[in-house]
Amino acid sequence: MADPETAPELVIVIALYPGVTHLDFTGPHQVLVRAPNAKVLAASLDGQDIEAEGLVFARLADLAAIPRCDVLLVPGGFGATDAMLDEAFMAQIRRLGGSARYITSVCTGSLILAAAGFLTGRRAACHWAWRELLKPFGAIVSEARVERDGNILTGGGVTAGIDFAFVLLAELAGEAYARAIQLGLEYAPAPPFEGGRPETAPPEILATVQARMGPLAEKRMADAREAARRLQSA
């Protein structure tokens, strides 16, 4: 089991942007902050506060001021497709990802990794409703809850971030260490009903959720195509 006293410092950067879904990163943060000698930095452009559905995250690190990291983690959210087109943000993602031992994401954060050029020809997970948006970037869509391809580790939608984080923690600190943290966080999930995936949800529930997301689909695909065009011409 890894010894927190002697483990080398492990810098984990969580890159935030407007419109992020907070559970995409608060779940992994709660797990990874307990990695041996971890320095977990939640960061944004200029260290600006990030509001996520009513919760305001303040005193963030400035992405540009972080020299390097061991793990880059990009969460998802409805703002992910706008973030893909924010050149200042994407420059930091490319720079930090280029230095990282692990390039990681949760949910639609994989679209940002793809737009940065990290997923070309690589398998990646994504929120089930938005997986198709990976294709313009030449990424290989995975339906796994946690997907691994080399040093790329990606989780599925929102709550998949917790499963993702335990996979990553086991990789960083060993399975025994990760299991101790799991017990401490009492991670023995017991959803009161089934149906958290499109394959298992009742058809009428699936139709309801698809109808809610539908109006966003056209703009998001257009944004993904534009980001893919920029990547190819870079």
Place this chain on the structure above:
Amino acid sequence: MADPETAPELVIVIALYPGVTHLDFTGPHQVLVRAPNAKVLAASLDGQDIEAEGLVFARLADLAAIPRCDVLLVPGGFGATDAMLDEAFMAQIRRLGGSARYITSVCTGSLILAAAGFLTGRRAACHWAWRELLKPFGAIVSEARVERDGNILTGGGVTAGIDFAFVLLAELAGEAYARAIQLGLEYAPAPPFEGGRPETAPPEILATVQARMGPLAEKRMADAREAARRLQSA
């Protein structure tokens, strides 16, 4: 299915304090913020910022300025036993809980509900390592992941908050509505290994976690006894 357009406003107050564990409330927040016409207020004494293991939650509501709520949610954390002895905080918990349709907690948040007098003779869940601290208050310890006793709904440790939130959302908005949110948040958990409960963890892992928590046990029990004494003499 509940219609967000016509549903009456639902005020959900999440009461924060120093030393809270953030996933205890960020998990439920992400679920409950999508309840029909929900107004979810993360609040603290004087609206002070709350730092939780490196994440800083800002622009919080002032507990004392919230006239009433439909749901009071108290998360847990290593600061929970100190919070039990903070009279200004506890006065707000008693006042808001007294007006609420549902009095709820996650993890060691139930100790705070107990210290406020809401759990006397009631069944309540808690983080597995700290359940015994409910007893000085005359609460009945439950080992359930989500426990219900009348209008008291309590979740177990940390990640149990997500299961708790879906139980509560189904109660507030109907199961079909809750299942649509579940699908949207892709809540089909798949831990990479088992052992998130003391009954299922390998003995050596359980011993490791108990050894880490051991040094806190004496002070926390003393705090619980003091809070119980105050409750009885109130």
